[in-house]
Amino acid sequence: MNEIHDRHSRDRASTPSTPSTPSARPVPAAAGTGRQPGTATLERGASTRSRRGSATARAGDAPSGAIAGDVTQARVMRSEWTKLRSLRSTQWTMGLAVLLLIGLAVPLCISASHNWTVADAQAGNQDPVYQSLAGLLLAQVAVGVLGVLTMTGEYATGMIRATLGLVPRRLPVLWAKAAVLAGVTFVAMLVASLVSFLIGQAILGSHDVGVSLSSDGAARAILGAAFYLTAIALLGLTLGALIRHTAGAVTALLGAVLGLPLIFSMFGERLESAQRYLPALLGNAISSTSPARLTDLVSPGRAFVMLCLYIAVLGVASAYALTRRDV
Amino acid sequence: MIEARGLTKRYGGKVAVDDLSFTVRPGVVTGFLGPNGAGKSTTMRMILGLDRPTRGTVLVDGRHYRDLASPARHVGALLESRAIHTGRSARDHLLALAHTHGIPRRRVEEVIDLVGLREVARKRAGGFSLGMGQRLGIASALLGDPGTLVLDEPVNGLDPEGVRWIRDLLRGLAAEGRTILLSSHLMSEMAMTATDLIVVGRGRLIQETTVEEFTRGASGNRVHVRSPQAAELAELAAREGATVTYSAALAGMGSTAAASGLEAARGSEADAIEVAGLPSERIGELARTYGIALYELTPRLASLEEAFMDITRDAVEFTTAAPATSEGTR
Numbered sequence A: 001m002n003e004i005h006d007r008h009s010r011d012r013a014s015t016p017s018t019p020s021t022p023s024a025r026p027v028p029a030a031a032g033t034g035r036q037p038g039t040a041t042l043e044r045g046a047s048t049r050s051r052r053g054s055a056t057a058r059a060g061d062a063p064s065g066a067i068a069g070d071v072t073q074a075r076v077m078r079s080e081w082t083k084l085r086s087l088r089s090t091q092w093t094m095g096l097a098v099l100l101l102i103g104l105a106v107p108l109c110i111s112a113s114h115n116w117t118v119a120d121a122q123a124g125n126q127d128p129v130y131q132s133l134a135g136l137l138l139a140q141v142a143v144g145v146l147g148v149l150t151m152t153g154e155y156a157t158g159m160i161r162a163t164l165g166l167v168p169r170r171l172p173v174l175w176a177k178a179a180v181l182a183g184v185t186f187v188a189m190l191v192a193s194l195v196s197f198l199i200g201q202a203i204l205g206s207h208d209v210g211v212s213l214s215s216d217g218a219a220r221a222i223l224g225a226a227f228y229l230t231a232i233a234l235l236g237l238t239l240g241a242l243i244r245h246t247a248g249a250v251t252a253l254l255g256a257v258l259g260l261p262l263i264f265s266m267f268g269e270r271l272e273s274a275q276r277y278l279p280a281l282l283g284n285a286i287s288s289t290s291p292a293r294l295t296d297l298v299s300p301g302r303a304f305v306m307l308c309l310y311i312a313v314l315g316v317a318s319a320y321a322l323t324r325r326d327v
Numbered sequence B: 001m002i003e004a005r006g007l008t009k010r011y012g013g014k015v016a017v018d019d020l021s022f023t024v025r026p027g028v029v030t031g032f033l034g035p036n037g038a039g040k041s042t043t044m045r046m047i048l049g050l051d052r053p054t055r056g057t058v059l060v061d062g063r064h065y066r067d068l069a070s071p072a073r074h075v076g077a078l079l080e081s082r083a084i085h086t087g088r089s090a091r092d093h094l095l096a097l098a099h100t101h102g103i104p105r106r107r108v109e110e111v112i113d114l115v116g117l118r119e120v121a122r123k124r125a126g127g128f129s130l131g132m133g134q135r136l137g138i139a140s141a142l143l144g145d146p147g148t149l150v151l152d153e154p155v156n157g158l159d160p161e162g163v164r165w166i167r168d169l170l171r172g173l174a175a176e177g178r179t180i181l182l183s184s185h186l187m188s189e190m191a192m193t194a195t196d197l198i199v200v201g202r203g204r205l206i207q208e209t210t211v212e213e214f215t216r217g218a219s220g221n222r223v224h225v226r227s228p229q230a231a232e233l234a235e236l237a238a239r240e241g242a243t244v245t246y247s248a249a250l251a252g253m254g255s256t257a258a259a260s261g262l263e264a265a266r267g268s269e270a271d272a273i274e275v276a277g278l279p280s281e282r283i284g285e286l287a288r289t290y291g292i293a294l295y296e297l298t299p300r301l302a303s304l305e306e307a308f309m310d311i312t313r314d315a316v317e318f319t320t321a322a323p324a325t326s327e328g329t330r
Helices: A002-014 A037-054 A073-085 A088-115 A118-123 A128-133 A136-157 A159-166 A171-205 A218-243 A246-266 A268-275 A279-286 A300-324 B040-047 B090-099 B105-114 B130-142 B160-175 B187-193 B211-216 B230-239 B247-253 B255-266 B280-289 B304-314 B316-327
Strands: B002-011 B014-024 B029-033 B055-060 B075-078 B148-152 B179-184 B196-201 B204-210 B222-226 B243-246 B272-276 B296-300
Touching: A073 A171, A073 B090, A088 A128, A088 A136, A088 A171, A128 A171, A128 A218, A136 A159, A136 A171, A136 A218, A136 A246, A159 B090, A171 A218, A171 A300, A218 A246, A218 A279, A218 A300, A246 A268, A246 A279, A279 A300, B002 B040, B014 B040, B014 B055, B014 B179, B014 B196, B029 B040, B029 B160, B029 B187, B040 B055, B040 B148, B040 B179, B075 B130, B090 B105, B090 B130, B105 B130, B130 B148, B130 B160, B148 B160, B160 B179, B160 B187, B179 B187, B187 B211, B196 B211, B204 B211, B211 B304, B222 B230, B222 B280, B230 B243, B230 B272, B230 B280, B280 B296
Parallel strands: B014 B204, B029 B179, B029 B196, B075 B148, B148 B179
Antiparallel strands: B002 B014, B002 B055, B196 B204, B222 B272, B222 B296, B243 B272
16 A cells, blocks of 8 residues: 555656646535545645645636636637547548549539530520539538538547537537538638639630639629538538438438439429429539529529528537437 | 435336445545446446436536536546547647646646656557557546546556556545546456445445445455364354364465465365354454364455455345356346
8 A cells, every 4th residue: 555655656756747636626515425524625625735836727717726627618619620620531521622622623614615605605504603613513522521520430439428528518519510610611612612713714714615703693603612512511510410420421411412302303393393402402503603504593592591591400400419318 | 526316327128227326435446346237337427427317316526517617627537438539649639628628738748748648649549559548548537637537447458567557546646635436347456446335236236335344244254274173173163153164165265275275285184174154253262262272363354356246146136147247248
C-alpha cells in the first residue's frame, strides 16, 4: 500500500504542472450518505486546498479552480470544427466534390460548345449556366457521404459515447455538427461552383454560346448550386443521425436523391407533378436559368423553400431520435 | 459521489438492471463487481446519461447527469467499448473533447504526458494497441479534472505493466479525494485495487460492502492446523461443530498451499488438518486444554473469488443459472 502510494506520488511528481486534485466543487450531502463521512470530507478539503494554485479560472462560467468551464453551444461548435477538420475523410470527400464539380464542367462544356448553335443559345433553348454546374450531379454523392459520415463515423467507432457523455443535453451536438458541416460545405461548394462556371463559360464563350456572370440568373444559379449541395450534406447528416449506420444512411440518401426521380418518371404523368418536388429536381431548379427548363420545374425561390423544408423535417426527426434513444 | 436509487433498465422483455440502489463515496476506489452480463456496463451508461433508466434515478454530486452544466468537471468516464474515432490523432481527439468545456490546450498536453502518450500523440488512434487506446481513454476521462471517475473494465486486455499503472493511478486519484467507480469481472483485480465493493448479479444488488468484509464474511474461511496429534484435535473440533478435512484438502486451497504442499506431503499425511466453522482462537484453546502440541495454526481467508462464488450461489436468481453466468451470458 505504502509502496503503491510512493510510486504514484513519483508519477505525479514527474509531471509537475498537472493539477493533482479533484474538482473544487463541494460534494453535496457527502456527510449524509458516505460510510465514513468524516474521513472523506477531510480528504477532499485538504486536496481542494492544494489544487487551486495551478488551475485556470474563467470568469463567469466556472467556479474558480476548475479547469473545465460550462458546456456552451459555441464551445460545442468549436469541438465539432476540430473533429471535422482532423479527419482525412473530410479532406477526401470535400476534395472529391470540388474535383467532380469543376472536372465535369470541362467535358460538358466542350461537348456543348460543339453541338450548340449561336441561334439556339440566343433563343434561350439551351442553358449554358446549368451546363457548367451539372457536375453537382456527382459532387452531391461526395458531400452527401461526408454528411452521413459526420454522424455515423461516431456511432461506428463508439466516439458518440464520449461526445454525448460530455454534452448530455445532446442537441447542441446536432446543431453544431449541422452548422459546421453546412458552413464548410457551402463555402467550398460556392468557390467550386464559381470556378466551374467561369471555366465552363470560357469554353462555351469561345464558340459564342456562353454567358457572363452578370447575365440573368447566373449568380443565383451559382449560389443555388452551392446551397443545394449543402442541403444534400445536411440531409446526409440527418439520415446518419436517424439510421446510425454508414451503409444504411448512404443507401437511403442515394436512393432518395438518385433513385426516386427514375422511379417517379416510370409512373408516367400521374406522378409528374409530384416529381418536381424531389430533392434532385429542386436542385436542378435552383441551379439552372433556362426558361425552357423552368417550365417543368418549380421556381428557384420555391425550390429553396422546399429544400429548407426537407432539412427542417429531417432535422426535427433526427433531433427527436437523438434525444430519445440510448447510445 | 454517485447515488443510485431503484435503478432499473429494461431492454424489451429483458431486465438488464433491476432495482439497483447504491452509493459510491469519495476518497476510495469502489469496485463494481459482477459476472459478464450482470448489468455493470448498463448501470455505468445510465450514470452518464447515455441510457435512460426505465425506472429509478442516479445522481452525480446530487444532480442528474443530464442537468450538469459542466459534466467533465464532475465525471470522467472510460467505457468498455473504446469511445475513440479511429481516424483521428490522439491529440486531436483530446482537443475536440476539451473544446466542449473550454478546457485549455495546455491541459490536453498535460494529460498526454500524464498517461505517457507524448510520442504517439500525432498518430491516428486506429493504429493504437489496446494498452495505448486504454491510456488515451483515461486521458480523455481526466481532461476536466473530474471529482468522480467511472471506469468500465479498465484493465481488460492490458499487459501486467499497464495493469499496474492503472492500479497505481486509481489509488492515487482516490487518495486525492476523488470518487472512483471501477467495474470488473476479475475478483483478483478488485482485491488489489478496490476498498469498497458493490456486488451485482443478474442486474440486482447482491451486496454493498467493503472488500475486507466481503472476504471475511464468506463461509469459505478455514484454519489450517498442523499438529502431531492432528487426529485427536480433529475429533475435538468436530465435537465443537466444526467441519474438519485432512491435508488432502490442501490441494483445493489454491496457490497458497503450493509452497507448503511439498513439505506436507513429505511428513505424515495426517499431521495437517483444515478446520472450518471454528475460529483459530477456539482451536488454540482446545489444544491447550487437552495438552495437544501445535506446529502451526493459520487462519486462511477465502479469496475474493471464493467469496464471490459463495455469495452468488446464495442469490436466488443465480441458483438456476450458475453454470451459464460463470461463462458469461452475453
